[in-house]
Amino acid sequence: MAVHKRSYRSYAGEFSPAWSRLLIVSRYAYQRALSSRFIVAYFAICFFYPLGCALALYMNHNQRLLAIFNLSSFFSVDATFFYHFMNVQGVLAFILTALVGPGLVSPDLANHALPLYFCRPFSRVEYVLGKLFVLVLMLSLVTWIPGETLFLIQSSLAGASWMWSDLWMAASIFLGSAIEILVFSLLALALSAWIKRKTAAGAALLGVFFFGAGFGQAINAVLRTKNGSLIDLGSLIARIEIQLFHQYARRMTAIPADWAWLVLLAIGAFCLLLLEKKVRAYEVVRG
């Protein structure tokens, strides 16, 4: 119908499947996030290190190059290589979360837009999943997807025997990334939902990590304990990655891995609770 026919009429066409609607929120959120040149530029930078690693893997198996230096290999591609890769990409993923995450929920809350979402056949769970999907996809593109790609490149260059003997690393890359992605995303969404100002939410996310780390170290120093690291998110994630990549010789092993898992689970649950409280059409004020 042409737009000049200005009379009200009902809609009699087809409807999209209900399951696909959470992706609508994601699509619009991507559009909004990627409209910032800074975020696009930073997102591109996140691929530099994986590209460098891919090039290094290629050179590590280039016989002509190795012959020039009279070496059998430049470096060994083992769990430590992927552990470092995960650490570098983890930091980049965290900064990406701090750039994109706060803009996901806080503008809707600041503009009181949530009733407009939820007066439709669209639930709060779908809303949160739709917003979460934005971060999950972006962080996946800078963590486990390039990680697994590097694993496949190394497998293709080193042969099937390397791949089968080190297949557990592929699982560790995925699991370690999944933990990072979920913790970062949930934390970013929860802070975005609690702090209506986008910049303040971004600052709070950085604060949770850096103040947590500083405060944790202070507790460790003053009380001569290692339990202060339990409030240091970076240490907790690193502790789990140490376990996943069998890097037991590294420091920070004093925190038991089980505790690290438990604390991260508790943080995830707490973030979900915060989202449950805040992502509502209208807040009920008690009293």
Next chain:
Amino acid sequence: MPPIIELEGLGVTLGGRKILEGLKCSLSGRAIGLLGPNGAGKSTLINTLLGFYPVAAGTARVFGRNIRTEIKQIRALAGYMPESECFIGQMTAVSFVRLMAELSGLPSEAALERAHEALFYVGLGEARYRLLGTYSLGMKQLAKLAQAIVHGPRLLILDEPTNGLDPPARQRMIRLIREMRDSRDLHILLCSHLLRDVEETCEEVLILKDGHQVHYANLEEERRANRRFLELETLGGDGAFAEAVERLDCECAITGSVLSAPAWSHTGRSPRRFKMVLGQDFALQDLYRLAEEHGVQIRRLNYRRDSLEDIFLKAMENSNGRP
């Protein structure tokens, strides 16, 4: 007409306070008004019908669907224009309305087409590519209306739609609501504390006070009923005239003198005021004939029509004794 909204002892408790209690009625009008003073529970009722607040007691049905168990289906049938300013500031109007249409289930292309149509319909066609954050209050209200109708709902819920509008913008909003009502494609539930808005647009009205239902009125019927009251100011006329009028299927009472007698003493007739409740078969010509027969001069004749304000004030008065 089958009921649009049925309230079956509906009660809502928020933050430990009873906000709505024991609401029971069946509303089936094309345009239903929700009236009440501030804090009466109008918006709470709307929000409960949309599933935003949990039901504490009883239930309600919208188009026969239970709000406790079929809220998603109800939301699919409803369009909602909230009271507060709500939009996404960094979006153009057309993107915003399109997003809302897509969330209501319209495929992307249909959503875009309907978004353009809806914005043209409400009068924002020329401004549809502007960011919502740059809109005036009146334009934001219209954008909210556009997102509420973009998916062609069967029930349009408007919460204080004329809030903050200047008189021309208010008139435009009222005109749009009337047009939609008359299109017969949808029902309207209009919540307002402005009696004039409800009077100009609604056929049926539910009046709330302190979370209780204090009055339900079918405005069309009330208007018809109120037309049967007649106030008459005359020169002359006495008990005999009143008795003659009563024989015309009327109730008639002399309510007093209009002016002091000396002013009219030269006519030999004293001014009177009659109040009449007219019967079904009453014809005005009969009244003129009787006046002539009794030598009564009719100085003023006035149909007294109870306005919505009268109904509202009466309802408020009657509810004062309620515990």
